Amino acid sequence: MYIDEPLKKYLDETASGASTPGGGSVAALAGALGAALTGMVCNFTVGKEKYKDVEVEVAQILAEAESLRNNLLELMVEDTRVYGEVSKAYGMPRTTPEEKEARAQAIQKALKLALQAPYEAALCCHKILKLNEPLLDKGNQNLISDVGVAVLLAESALRSAVLNVEINLSYIKDEEFCNNTREKLKSIITESSEIRSKIYDKVKEVIGAKLG
Numbered sequence: 001m002y003i004d005e006p007l008k009k010y011l012d013e014t015a016s017g018a019s020t021p022g023g024g025s026v027a028a029l030a031g032a033l034g035a036a037l038t039g040m041v042c043n044f045t046v047g048k049e050k051y052k053d054v055e056v057e058v059a060q061i062l063a064e065a066e067s068l069r070n071n072l073l074e075l076m077v078e079d080t081r082v083y084g085e086v087s088k089a090y091g092m093p094r095t096t097p098e099e100k101e102a103r104a105q106a107i108q109k110a111l112k113l114a115l116q117a118p119y120e121a122a123l124c125c126h127k128i129l130k131l132n133e134p135l136l137d138k139g140n141q142n143l144i145s146d147v148g149v150a151v152l153l154a155e156s157a158l159r160s161a162v163l164n165v166e167i168n169l170s171y172i173k174d175e176e177f178c179n180n181t182r183e184k185l186k187s188i189i190t191e192s193s194e195i196r197s198k199i200y201d202k203v204k205e206v207i208g209a210k211l212g
Contacts, residue, residue, distance in 0.1 A: 001080070003073050019087065024079035024118040027160035028072045031125040034153035035069035037146050038131055044140040054138040061131050068124045068131075075124070079117040079164075086110040111168045112177065118164035119181070125158035126188040129195045136202050148203035155196040162189060
């Protein structure tokens, strides 16, 4: 679903009144676009005589970027699938005390399941940001702006994914689970912001020097 279908179909369904795809799925797609641009920079570097000395390292970055792109595409679809589990849980009968209890437990289980896709997407986007750090100097300098776009997309996707984690956490009553999840995300949010700022500033500096 979606991966092998026209992009217009995905965008039309996102814009429609349907419940899916939603923000978590879109966040994963944005991250996949960041990974794709990372791969493009690598493909314009590997095989070029000028960058022969860094070819092995850049080829490894390319392989990792491709893996992350595929993972994020899968998470784009997975996010829409697990939302169905949440909807199903909320739709359970609640006439008797037993039904209400079963429904409440099913909702809590479904919410924990639903946050896994955006959580994994956030981790993938963090890795994309880190992959672009060496490309600042070792990637084909003609594509320096694409490095900048890749990290802007990746950080935006990361923060978007975290928002989708947080909205699920806000309904989960397991405080230990919520605190542990937030703690795990805290460091990657901070580090990703720092990496994005560093790379974006450097990209602007390089572009400015070309203009000068």
